[in-house]
Amino acid sequence: MPDKPAYNLVEFVTCCDKNPEEVYMIGNALRDARNIFHLHTEPDVLKFIANNGLENVSFINSSLWRKNPDPVVEIFIDAYEFMTGGILGYIAFFKNIKGKWVIKSFHQSNERGGIMEAALKKAKEKGFIK
Amino acid sequence: MTIECPICGSSNLERTLSTEILKGDLGKATSYKQISYMCLGCESEGDFFKENTDAINLALDTLRNEYVKSTLDYFADNKINFSSVERILNLPQRTLTKWKNGVSQPSAAGVALLKFLRVFPWLLDVAEHSYDYDTSQKIFLRSAFNMMLHKTSFSEDDTMEAGAFITNKSKLMYIYTEKNGETLPAKKNLMNPNNLSAGIDQNVLWDRNTAMINNLEHDNEIKLFSYL
Structure with a gap:
């Protein structure tokens, strides 16, 4: 599992802003966006992302798209945690073979305290806490 | 294709x-x-x-109309005059009537305001007091106590102790109870609000029907009776 993102996050955010028709959302991602973040439509989600709605973005991992019907071409999915309001969110996206962005997941992070855990780890490494 | x-x-x-x-x-x-x-x-x-x-x-438009109708019906049911609301919120007169009749539509911000007023109608009182911070806090607490009172059932037998904390800025009355505990006869008269309020500053807001907190999660609890 690569420890670096497969894609440029800024490029993704810019595309949400400038070329929203080039971005697709999987049905579950849109349903979660509606139920968790009050973002009801795909344009609502893309405008939110374009407007720097993903605060304190933190890269989690990059993993292979398991349901890729063409296994010859490796497609990676980048996953990030972000904050919005008081919610720790999770977004996962990839670029398909045609160069279109696909938002695969957009929900509340299951890694509760992930950012806090990372901060504590960093603080421990620097000797701020034991 | x-x-x-x-x-x-x-x-x-x-x-x-x-x-x-x-x-x-x-x-x-x-x-x-x-x-x-x-x-x-x-x-x-x-x-x-x-x-x-x-x-x-x-x-979403249908839902928005529902929110507007719900809030304006609430105002009407609770005898909250539209003109008063418009005055307090500095809205042009007849704005709410136009929204109610569908002559004009509130913006997203207007709908958000109506939702807040539907859930926290005491915000009108805050606006009436020019959003003064201290007054707003008192309005908020009074409203919270009032709400808690309606969810509280208590009997004379629960009461064990009552008193008041008074500082130069605030007054707080309380009743301490032990649920299912034995009532101390000497404490019984504390249930009488006249007895309770007699010893403290008359400026204390006393409204036994509107202010009390009861933490239902604990057997022993403090009930706040009044705060000003």
Whole structure:
């Protein structure tokens, strides 16, 4: 599992802003966006992302798209945690073979305290806490 | 014309039409017809050709009208005069009537304001007091106590002790109880609000019908009777 993102996050955010028709959302991602973040439509989600709605973005991992019907071409999915309001969110996206962005997941992070855990780890490494 | 899955490029797509429930705020909900595609190639599902956005926006409009109606009906039911609300909030006169009659539509910000007023009607009182911070805090606490009182059932037998904390800025009256405990006869008279308030500053707001806190999670608790 690569420890670096497969894609440029800024490029993704810019595309949400400038070329929203080039971005697709999987049905579950849109349903979660509606139920968790009050973002009801795909344009609502893309405008939110374009407007720097993903605060304190933190890269989690990059993993292979398991349901890729063409296994010859490796497609990676980048996953990030972000904050919005008081919610720790999770977004996962990839670029398909045609160069279109696909938002695969957009929900509340299951890694509760992930950012806090990372901060504590960093603080421990620097000797701020034991 | 062949349609392709925008995710993987497969042309093996299944189109379905379903009725989707759109849950809104204030417990409201509405429904709309949703077009969805299932790709048998990559097993992705969604509104691949962005056909539902208009239907969702229409459903959201329906919900918005529900919020407006709900709040304005609440004002009418509680004898809250529209003109007063407009004066307090510095809205042009007849704004609420126009919203109610559908002559004009509130903006998203206007709808948000109405939702807040429906859930926290005491915000009108805050606005009436020019959003003064200290006064607003008192209004908030008074409202909270009032709400707690309506959820509280207490009997004379629960009461064990009562008293008041008075500082130069605030006064707080309380009753301490032990649920299911034995009542001390000497403490019984503390249930009489006249006895309770007699020893403290008469400026203390005393309204036994409107202010009390009861923490139902604990057997021993402090009930706040009044705060000013």
